[in-house]
Amino acid sequence: MTRNGTNEEDARMRTQVGIVGAGPAGLMLSHLLHLHGIESVVLECRSREYVEQRVRAGVLEQGSVDLLHRTGLADRLLREGMRHEGIELRFDGESHRVPMTELTGRAITVYGQQEVVKDLIAARLAAGGSLLFEADAVRLDGLDSDSPVIHFRRDGRDEELHCDFVAGCDGFHGVSRGAVPDGVLRAYERTYPFAWLGVLAAAPPAVDELVYANHERGFALYSLRSPEISRLYLQVAPDEEIAAWPDERIWAELRTRLETVPGWSLNEGPVLEKSITPMRSFVVEPMQWQRLFLAGDAVHIVPPTGAKGMNLALADVALLGDAFAAWYGQQRTDLLETYSTTALRRVWRAQHFSWWMTSMLHRLEKDDPYETKLQAATLRYVATSAAYATSLAENYVGLPEV
Ligand code: FAD
Ligand code: DHB
DSSP states (O other), X not given: OEEOSSSTTTTEEEOSEEEEOOSHHHHHHHHHHHHTTOOEEEEOSSOHHHHHHOOOOOEEOHHHHHHHHHTTOOHHHHHHOEEEOOEEEEETTEEEEEOHHHHHSOOEEEOOHHHHHHHHHHHHHHTTOEEXXXXXXXXXXXXXXXXXXXXXXXXXXXXXEEOSEEEEOOOTTSSSGGGSOTTSOEEEEEEEEEEEEEEEESSOOSOSXXXXXXXXXXXXXXXXXXXXXXXXXXXXXXXXXXXXXXXXXXXXXXXXXXOOSTTOOOOOOOEEEEEEEEEEEEEEEOSEETTEEEOGGGTEEOOGGGOOHHHHHHHHXXXXXXXXXXXXHHOOOHHHHHHHHHHHHHHHHHHHHHHHHHHHHSOOSSSOHHHHHHHHHHHHHHHHXXXXXXXXXXXXXXXXXX
């Protein structure tokens, strides 16, 4: 990053790749570019504390773990991450294990998204990287020139970041996607008639592996963060207010939906955090316009049932990192040109898998007995067919090639 010298122009900075958003996508891209000797600046509208504490996803595919390893970010992940070789499906008062590693040779690792974010921030700062927190990108200009500009506000001042390329990694509500002229992008979308209530609790998990439960009152998921911390989710109405869910109601509903197997009970404890997330499937194509490259939730959202959101964000920027390396290192344009097409193959595989898992496990309509029968048939097929279980497993642990 270089700053122009005069006071007048002090609010102008220059870098090679300007990155909007310090979520998993933006931070990992900045790290990858650094490993390739390419300069970047990351603009993040929230504070460092906020992004490091934001509780979200928790499942890393094998490919994401491999990426963290390859790029020197796996020290703490190796110590604190929990490798899981199977998941459990609970329905009709029965429990069925999908032995993912036996079926695919691969596994997932449970490690909170905010831990990935903390590790990335620490690595970028240790390497002298430029992460500007509380820097709110308000407008992108000159995306069709070879010197685009990100206008942002920091400490009540208007500032500019001039760059060769902009990476829009600013999530679903960011500004980047909206900077593309009308008529260029096409959106594909589905909203679901429910949301997830997510709970983080100081309670030792009563499970070794994740439990996905289909119950007549709605979906429930039992996950974990550590031997002391449970992470739980409940399907709730889309317009549900968090105030309507005091802790006692949450535990009662979790018991109803999860304690369906004889002799099994969950562990309760103080609720540390709770929030409601709407469920949406969303893709915008293409993922690039001129000098703007979009990645992660800025261009695609999946319902969380397949645990794909963070993994897709990391997969996008792994491609983008290589594409920028080819451009700066060998003056090659091919990988930048094919970025969107290549990334969208994985995106659509994950869209289908997430929609499929969501449809199989949630109460879709209040009274649709036909749908309920189809769900039961699908779950039983997964539980009894190695072919079908392998399909679930290979998508869940992440397909190496799509
Ligand atoms: P984000 O993590 O959203 O990062 C974007 C960043 O850009 C944010 O830090 C934001 O503050 C910043 N930003 C936005 N606008 C601006 C601006 N104008 N200027 C500067 N900065 C800006 N996925 C799963 O796989 N499993 C889950 O269980 C799961 N649970 C989730 C629960 C919740 C509540 C949410 C919201 C998402 C969940 N997801 C889950 C999805 C997963 O967390 C996302 O897919 C992942 O965060 C995507 O990473 P990203 O870097 O693309 O976007
Ligand atoms: C978690 C979240 C998911 O969406 C999921 O499918 C599995 C686990 C979690 O936060 O642990």
